[in-house]
Amino acid sequence: MSSPAILVENVTVHYGEVLALDSASLTVDAARICGLIGMNGSGKSTLFKVIMGMIKPDAGRVLIGGQPPTRARKEGGIGYVPQSEDVDWQFPLSVRDVVMMGRYGHQGFTRRPSKADRAAVDLALDRVELGEYAERQIGQLSGGQKKRAFVARGIAQGATMMLLDEPFAGVDKRSEATITRLLRELASDGCTILISTHDLHALPNLCDEAVLLMRRVLMHGAPELVLQPENLAMAFGLDVLNRDVPEPAHPATTESRG
Numbered sequence: 001m002s003s004p005a006i007l008v009e010n011v012t013v014h015y016g017e018v019l020a021l022d023s024a025s026l027t028v029d030a031a032r033i034c035g036l037i038g039m040n041g042s043g044k045s046t047l048f049k050v051i052m053g054m055i056k057p058d059a060g061r062v063l064i065g066g067q068p069p070t071r072a073r074k075e076g077g078i079g080y081v082p083q084s085e086d087v088d089w090q091f092p093l094s095v096r097d098v099v100m101m102g103r104y105g106h107q108g109f110t111r112r113p114s115k116a117d118r119a120a121v122d123l124a125l126d127r128v129e130l131g132e133y134a135e136r137q138i139g140q141l142s143g144g145q146k147k148r149a150f151v152a153r154g155i156a157q158g159a160t161m162m163l164l165d166e167p168f169a170g171v172d173k174r175s176e177a178t179i180t181r182l183l184r185e186l187a188s189d190g191c192t193i194l195i196s197t198h199d200l201h202a203l204p205n206l207c208d209e210a211v212l213l214m215r216r217v218l219m220h221g222a223p224e225l226v227l228q229p230e231n232l233a234m235a236f237g238l239d240v241l242n243r244d245v246p247e248p249a250h251p252a253t254t255e256s257r258g
């Protein structure tokens with residue numbers, strides 16, 4: 001039997017005294033789109049960092065397609081779309097430069113792009129509909145365009161897994177629809193996708209499965225099941241019952257984002 005795309009087994013992570021993940025376990029099969037939800041501080045970003053091999057867990061193990069995460073990352077298998085606040089948008093890089101970063105693993109130490117690198121970047125830019133913005137400084141794009149530029153970086157990289165941290169925060173509806181369509185296409189090409197989001201309304205439309213995180217995985221299943229009010233209450237506290245919890249049958253309604 002082939003290895004799951006993501007295997008997280010009893011993973012515990014501390015930052016000093018803070019317990020960020022507490023024996024968290026999660027398995028995601030290849031070509032699935034999995035939504036990760038949980039309140040602020042529930043460990044979503046930490047889980048991403050563990051999956052990317054940027055943090056070594058205090059306990060437990062992580063395998064990405066059967067490999068240690070550091071190896072999967074080195075081989076270019078993991079694309080990452082960071083939270084907007086984690087990026088220095090003033091950095092003097094064009095959109096094309098950002099997407100070209102996805103090709104670094106394919107280049108020698110001189111980092112001189114080959115014809116194939118340039119073609120892969122052009123293709124990725126077209127796919128996210130940013131061809132006409134290629135020469136713009138990255139900070140001069142809209143919120144949604146920035147996210148699409150990072151998705152293009154993952155595409156150029158040939159990533160078999162894409163991790164997206166809050167891809168819809170500060171994003172207009174058109175970009176949200178474009179990103180959703182792209183992620184669906186990538187998944188049907190075999191890419192495994194893990195998305196952390198506070199946008200509960202977007203989940204049923206976007207994801208095949210959803211995970212409720214509160215330092216450990218409280219629940220993992222179909223979005224409609226995970227979004228049941230009593231399950232959200234378990235992860236977010238009772239307060240969420242008083243908010244406009246999405247109806248799975250009408251997922252496309254608008255909602256403010258965290």
Ligand SMILES: Nc1ncnc2c1ncn2[C@@H]1O[C@H](COP(=O)(O)OP(=O)(O)OP(=O)(O)O)[C@@H](O)[C@H]1O
Pocket residue numbers: 015016018019020038039040041042043044045046047
């Ligand atoms: N570098 C760090 N040093 C100390 N504590 C940290 C660090 N990074 C995260 N934490 C703490 O670990 C816990 C989990 O944080 P994490 O960023 O993984 O949560 P999150 O679910 O991604 O939150 P958010 O939804 O706000 O992005 C929080 O209590 C946070 O304050």
